[in-house]
Amino acid sequence: MKLKKVIALGMAVTALAGAALKVSAVSMKDIFDAKYYASKYSDLKEAFGDDEEKLYQHFITYGLKEGRNMSPILDVVAYREAYGDLDEAFGDDWDKYVEHFLAYGANEDRDQGVMFNPVQYADAYSDVKEAYGDDLVAIMRQHYITCGINEMRDEGTSKGYESLDALKEAEARQEDDEADAPEPTRAPETTETPNPAESPVPTESPAPTESPVPTESPAPTESPAPTVSPAPEESPAPVESPTPTENPVPTEVPDPVPTDPSDEDSRTEELYNAMIAMKETYPEGTPWTNDNMYEWHALSGYASVKGYGCAGFAFMLSDAAFGTEALATEITDVSQVRVGDVVRLNNNTHSVIILAVADNGDVTVAEGNYNDSVHWGRVIKKADLEKTFDYLYTRY
Numbered sequence: 071m072k073l074k075k076v077i078a079l080g081m082a083v084t085a086l087a088g089a090a091l092k093v094s095a096v097s098m099k100d101i102f103d104a105k106y107y108a109s110k111y112s113d114l115k116e117a118f119g120d121d122e123e124k125l126y127q128h129f130i131t132y133g134l135k136e137g138r139n140m141s142p143i144l145d146v147v148a149y150r151e152a153y154g155d156l157d158e159a160f161g162d163d164w165d166k167y168v169e170h171f172l173a174y175g176a177n178e179d180r181d182q183g184v185m186f187n188p189v190q191y192a193d194a195y196s197d198v199k200e201a202y203g204d205d206l207v208a209i210m211r212q213h214y215i216t217c218g219i220n221e222m223r224d225e226g227t228s229k230g231y232e233s234l235d236a237l238k239e240a241e242a243r244q245e246d247d248e249a250d251a252p253e254p255t256r257a258p259e260t261t262e263t264p265n266p267a268e269s270p271v272p273t274e275s276p277a278p279t280e281s282p283v284p285t286e287s288p289a290p291t292e293s294p295a296p297t298v299s300p301a302p303e304e305s306p307a308p309v310e311s312p313t314p315t316e317n318p319v320p321t322e323v324p325d326p327v328p329t330d331p332s333d334e335d336s337r338t339e340e341l342y343n344a345m346i347a348m349k350e351t352y353p354e355g356t357p358w359t360n361d362n363m364y365e366w367h368a369l370s371g372y373a374s375v376k377g378y379g380c381a382g383f384a385f386m387l388s389d390a391a392f393g394t395e396a397l398a399t400e401i402t403d404v405s406q407v408r409v410g411d412v413v414r415l416n417n418n419t420h421s422v423i424i425l426a427v428a429d430n431g432d433v434t435v436a437e438g439n440y441n442d443s444v445h446w447g448r449v450i451k452k453a454d455l456e457k458t459f460d461y462l463y464t465r466y
Contacts, residue, residue: 357443
């Protein structure tokens with residue numbers, strides 16, 4: 071079944087149905103993020119650098135036609151494609167899709183192409199609601215993009231964009247397989263002709279909900295926080311860990327006495343014990359939601375980063391393990407995950423801290439805001455970790 075047919079079966083809405091918020095005239099430029107656009111597409115970064123006007127002109131001239139996304143808020147192309155009523159009403163007037171999203175779609179729970187819902191965001195954070203009221207443009211630009219992403223405020227995100235991507239990938243694979251399948255008249259021996267019915271492999275595109283993810287983390291990778299990434303050269307080795315980073319493989323280290331601080335196993339055990347000791351203060355089931363905040367000072371270039379909910383709990387345990395002075399480095403290679411690392415998952419919507427790493431690559435984690443509480447000991451399979459991994463902060 072083609073993408074538009076799949077979407078049509080699940081959509082029975084009217085273009086302008088539902089209650090509208092009072093939204094001043096807006097356009098795509100109100101949600102365009104030049105840094106996001108450039109960082110998402112390396113060819114544009116190379117061609118235009120950080121020139122906002124050139125990047126915007128590229129998007130208007132070429133990006134829309136190419137289906138590129140220019141914002142951590144809304145993929146306007148995907149939003150149009152998902153909702154036929156809007157396509158019929160607005161045609162190529164792209165500004166109208168942005169205006170509809172803010173005036174109606176955000177309240178109608180239209181989530182296809184949506185990576186950030188300002189209505190849900192303001193409802194989740196009372197300080198935002200108090201400061202900006204129903205000014206959705208200000209909530210997006212003045213708070214979420216400026217502060218919220220860096221503070222890892224997760225509420226208000228959606229899986230709509232991710233699920234639309236999955237449909238697109240499945241359709242593309244099906245079309246490729248159908249194109250590659252030989253004509254029946256040219257294949258006299260049926261045993262040599264691939265069965266067209268077996269060519270699509272929907273199991274290769276599992277729905278995101280198959281991952282064992284916390285229920286409070288519904289959203290996507292489409293909200294990266296590039297400004298949070300500290301420069302590696304600014305991150306000195308933790309004062310508590312004299313182990314050189316050039317020697318990360320325990321099997322290459324002679325077996326010293328267990329108290330030797332250069333022993334990788336001893337260091338891992340030390341970090342684990344420091345984190346698990348926090349279980350006395352925060353036992354299983356302790357209430358922990360996005361109302362809980364912890365201020366972290368580990369990111370180079372930032373006086374502090376406010377972590378809410380799951381991020382705050384992970385930051386707190388990280389300080390318990392490494393102390394408050396050790397700086398953190400961002401790593402995007404999932405194979406580098408180690409005990410004590412803060413790992414960001416599920417399209418940049420949930421944080422965990424690693425308690426143990428098994429030989430087969432499975433990890434055991436601790437996390438806050440897991441069903442609104444503290445949870446210790448969840449095991450994430452290696453395959454699921456690789457599928458949901460975004461990046462990690464390490465203090466080794």
